[in-house]
Amino acid sequence: MSVRHLLAAAAAAPVLVQPVDAYTLTAGRLWSLVAALLGLVGVALGGLALARSAGRIGTGTGRRGAIVALAAGLACTVIGGLVVAAADGGPGTGYGIVGGYVDLVVGLIAMVLGGLVLARFRRKA
Template sequence: MSADHLLAASVYTFSLGRLGATTGALIGLAGVIIAWRTLARPTSRPRAVPAMVAGLIGLGLGGLVAATTEGGLGTGNGLGGAYVALLVGLIATVLGGWALARSRRTR
């Protein structure tokens, strides 16, 4: 049995699953950063909406990759990154919603 059969994808191979999961995680991370900065300044309501949108996009991409990936964790198909994108997207959505609610209360 050769080493080629042990891994589904090389460490250096960037599949569509990995690309989608990475994109979702980065967009979700941008949403977390925007929401965090919005919470620091509660009067900036317009920034809370993009944070929530970025979080929802991260959730959507992570969910899409997780639902369509064949194989398990460690196979190189992006399933681990999809879980990260789901988590980061959820955090961004919650923080963005919290910032939006907080900005409405301070008005």
């Protein structure tokens, strides 16, 4: 890189951390939203699998639902962690850092639910 490119990047740096409108969908916010939806699917499947493993709601895909909940929770947590790690500013800057922290929590809940179901299946076997 030449000195001219470095100076141009340094001049543009303050523009990158300017707050954006609250309703602007930036790349960080989009990734946070995708991860949150994935995590919510994991929580729902983990909850249903937990209810099925207890025998309250029929029989069927309890173990498969638990594995999907674990995978969705892991993906949600990893994406949320990447969003938080890549964020250069705090809340309101458009980097999706608040959504990233929400993703970390939702993904962890999905993984815990999936793990509980798998532990219950191991005890029965």
